[in-house]
Amino acid sequence: MTETRCGVIAVVGAPNAGKSTLVNALVGQKVAIVSPKAQTTRTRLLGVAIEGDAQLLLVDTPGIFEPQRRLDRAMVAAAWGGAEGADLIALVVDAKGGLGPKVAPIAEALASRSERKFLILNKVDLADKARLLGHAQRLNELATFDETFFVSAQTGDGLAELKAALAGAMPAGPWHFPEDQVSDATERMLAAEVTREQLYLQLHAELPYSSAIETEKYSEREDGSVEIHQQILVARPTQRAIVLGKGGARIREIGARARAELAQLLGHPVHLYLHVKVKADWDEDRSFYRDIGLEWVE
Numbered sequence: 001m002t003e004t005r006c007g008v009i010a011v012v013g014a015p016n017a018g019k020s021t022l023v024n025a026l027v028g029q030k031v032a033i034v035s036p037k038a039q040t041t042r043t044r045l046l047g048v049a050i051e052g053d054a055q056l057l058l059v060d061t062p063g064i065f066e067p068q069r070r071l072d073r074a075m076v077a078a079a080w081g082g083a084e085g086a087d088l089i090a091l092v093v094d095a096k097g098g099l100g101p102k103v104a105p106i107a108e109a110l111a112s113r114s115e116r117k118f119l120i121l122n123k124v125d126l127a128d129k130a131r132l133l134g135h136a137q138r139l140n141e142l143a144t145f146d147e148t149f150f151v152s153a154q155t156g157d158g159l160a161e162l163k164a165a166l167a168g169a170m171p172a173g174p175w176h177f178p179e180d181q182v183s184d185a186t187e188r189m190l191a192a193e194v195t196r197e198q199l200y201l202q203l204h205a206e207l208p209y210s211s212a213i214e215t216e217k218y219s220e221r222e223d224g225s226v227e228i229h230q231q232i233l234v235a236r237p238t239q240r241a242i243v244l245g246k247g248g249a250r251i252r253e254i255g256a257r258a259r260a261e262l263a264q265l266l267g268h269p270v271h272l273y274l275h276v277k278v279k280a281d282w283d284e285d286r287s288f289y290r291d292i293g294l295e296w297v298e
Contacts, residue, residue, distance in 0.1 A: 046059055118149065
């Protein structure tokens with residue numbers, strides 16, 4: 001009988017390094033939302049991947065950066081908390097951006113940790129090939145990594161080798177999740193994340209980072225469909241107007257795209273109702289942190 005292996009891999013890095021895209025690619029389907037906006041991931045999310053006899057528990061963490069406010073501090077705490085108890089820490093670096101002021105402090109902080117460490121230079125399809133080895137060398141001088149990989153989560157380059165190496169590094173033990181489970185996120189959490197992703201994708205730079213999704217109701221109807229009521233929280237009336245759009249066109253489009261994706265992910269029809277609420281201090285509400293799985297940080 002083949003011995004199974006299972007372990008926790010903390011995926012850490014600066015904002016916009018491509019951590020969520022990498023986790024999705026390793027899992028083989030979408031479990032984490034992705035957008036060009038920095039700091040899209042707000043809380044720890046577990047993606048479950050299978051490679052041979054190994055189950056990889058990939059902890060997708062928020063980007064690590066210099067926090068400016070309470071939500072920032074909670075996100076950075078969640079990122080480092082995701083590395084606690086991990087069997088392996090994977091530092092993901094945007095190869096196109098290189099070392100940068102945000103990356104070096106993370107590598108230095110990892111230097112004293114005892115866990116096995118992999119360095120993953122991502123987005124190599126966009127990077128200057130001549131500089132890649134230099135980036136890798138400098139980062140390995142800051143922290144000794146067990147292995148270094150050059151990949152593109154977007155195109156798939158190098159992912160097979162990376163996944164095999166991650167599987168080989170996992171300790172022997174039983175699988176923690178059924179073979180067909182790909183995430184620890186509840187359907188209620190998934191619904192909020194999908195809507196937030198559409199908010200970011202459609203509004204781009206128009207809507208500042210200060211927005212959130214609050215799921216007020218999530219229930220199943222007798223016909224097997226799901227009814228979801230969500231509030232989009234914004235800080236100012238001007239932001240509410242942006243989300244609504246002219247004649248409500250923008251919020252209808254956000255709802256339509258989120259509804260279609262949720263129906264595909266959940267496997268049944270979805271009735272999604274969106275409302276926009278101005279709440280200037282939503283990021284100072286303890287219940288918000290509890291609902292999205294973040295610790296309250298003073």
